[in-house]
Amino acid sequence: MSEALRPLRRNEIRQQNEALILQAAEKVFAEAGFGGATMQLIADVAGLPKANLHYYFTSKEELYRKVVSNIFDIWLHAAESMDNAPGPVEGIGAYIDAKMEISRRHPDGSKVWASEVMHGAPVIQDYLETTLRDWTAGRAALIQGWIDAGQMAAVNPDHLLYMLWAATQHYADFGHQIETLNGGPLTESQWREAKDSVKVMILRGIGAV
Amino acid sequence: MSEALRPLRRNEIRQQNEALILQAAEKVFAEAGFGGATMQLIADVAGLPKANLHYYFTSKEELYRKVVSNIFDIWLHAAESMDNAPGPVEGIGAYIDAKMEISRRHPDGSKVWASEVMHGAPVIQDYLETTLRDWTAGRAALIQGWIDAGQMAAVNPDHLLYMLWAATQHYADFGHQIETLNGGPLTESQWREAKDSVKVMILRGIGAV
DNA sequence: ATACAACCTGACCAAGCGGTCAACTAAAAT
DNA sequence: ATTTTAGTTGACCGCTTGGTCAGGTTGTAT
Missing domain, CATH: 1.10.357.10 (Tetracycline Repressor, domain 2)
Known part of the structure; x- marks a missing residue:
């Protein structure tokens, strides 16, 4: 809750989302290996749409x-x-x-x-x-x-x-x-x-x- | 070479092919992990068509x-x-x-x-x-x-x-x-x-x- | 207020996946 | 010699995958 409604600044958005994705990716890669991991699963764990991952990471x-x-x-x-x-x-x-x-x-x-x-x-x-x-x-x-x-x-x-x-x-x-x-x-x-x-x-x- | 032309008996065929496949599978699974390994690649390493793997191993x-x-x-x-x-x-x-x-x-x-x-x-x-x-x-x-x-x-x-x-x-x-x-x-x-x-x-x- | 750039995302695509199957060949049983 | 069974395989299928993109939204500079 708290001041969660304040609009995020650009820097914050990027930093926060990249961290979120990296965190989710680490977990999924650890559990499934590179070959077994899917971008969709990483996206789900991160709570973001898959296309958003490809906005921050090209591949x-x-x-x-x-x-x-x-x-x-x-x-x-x-x-x-x-x-x-x-x-x-x-x-x-x-x-x-x-x-x-x-x-x-x-x-x-x-x-x-x-x-x-x-x-x-x-x-x-x-x-x-x-x-x-x-x-x-x-x-x-x-x-x-x-x-x-x-x-x-x-x-x-x-x-x-x-x-x-x-x-x-x-x-x-x-x-x-x-x-x-x-x-x-x-x-x-x-x-x-x-x-x-x-x-x-x-x-x-x-x-x- | 040697007597390689002698037709193989049923037992020999099964034993030989299963061993061949298991050997290839171990190598490929080790190199790529379960998720990264493909039946096609295992088949190539074993030197057999992919469909043949599924004859000996259902999945x-x-x-x-x-x-x-x-x-x-x-x-x-x-x-x-x-x-x-x-x-x-x-x-x-x-x-x-x-x-x-x-x-x-x-x-x-x-x-x-x-x-x-x-x-x-x-x-x-x-x-x-x-x-x-x-x-x-x-x-x-x-x-x-x-x-x-x-x-x-x-x-x-x-x-x-x-x-x-x-x-x-x-x-x-x-x-x-x-x-x-x-x-x-x-x-x-x-x-x-x-x-x-x-x-x-x-x-x-x-x-x- | 307006223009611009960064961010977001549902819908889509070609490629590759595990798995199936019908038609075939070869060994074994009769 | 004939039937039966085991082994073989190219072609194919439904599905998931990584990745794309057009069109929309939101923060920022002017």
Whole structure:
């Protein structure tokens, strides 16, 4: 209710509708995959006529590309938590926390990303080859520095990163399987236990505790 | 060449064509997802006319269901490697080996399974609730036994299982990402290193070494 | 008040989809 | 040799899809 009757300004309309569409698209792409998603369904979820989607996004693929790139930005932002840490316990611990929180708060985004990569990354191959490759190389060097300083065991940094990604994203991508086995969504304390379990196992696994 | 001209017997024809179709379907479903896959494309990959697929499988969904259930059987078989082990080092070590080998040899199957679960398991929900649930409960009890016997640290068995699944399947499901970062497919020795890394980190992570 | 540009949308379209079927060939049973 | 059954396939069908567009509405600049 409130002042909903005030006519919206142009900027607001565009911003609001694009956000609405992107939000609906993320959900539908996550649930059905790119091929299974339909513009009609996205439109219904967004509460807009289908033709309106094509006013803001010229094609299904462009809309999808926008969704994926938004997710990637969230990821990159979370990655910063690993920097400026005195050692692996703080750095990797914070990174696990951040990524687990993303799995909890943005499971749809995680699924879209997973789906995209699983199908050969037809849309974001360039991201993988540039931004992600650079990021990975940088963090691997960071980890190697901790190893050289005797702060953790001599594990392969690349495979450690893969394990971090795998273990944390699993709670989003395979959330349905976990919920089924758990007999329902994870509670607040179960999420805490999940985080702790992942952190304890990995940090001990790399000899950092 | 050889004796390819000998007329095939009925049994052979059926067996051969069903295998051909299932193989092609697994590949196409893995690459495009259920919604993105088309019967025509599966037919092309199998080298058969589309109408022939519908002679052996009444619908796209039935074909898909068969593919998924085949994968599940492979998984259950690999799960046996965890049994009859004197302790976590042997049991979990063997399980990691088995699952890493599956990721390497059957990446398409793993992707189809992941895709199915990610999209809410519309087809195999009953598997999750019966077979998988029972299997998980059994292995969690086995792990708890090892903990009680002082053979490993007191970690949450469920989250350990999730980590095992996540870490091993990642090499199949996100194989494309890994290959991109690696600058090409993993070599024989890189696969060995991957296996060792996962095993060392997890076994140390659960205090079993 | 008027002109302009941005926004909106029902109706429509060509293309591709899963699935069907009748006519055919080849193996097996009689 | 003949009948029956299993396997094969091009042509076809109804339906849904992503995408278009003409004509209308609404905010904004003059």
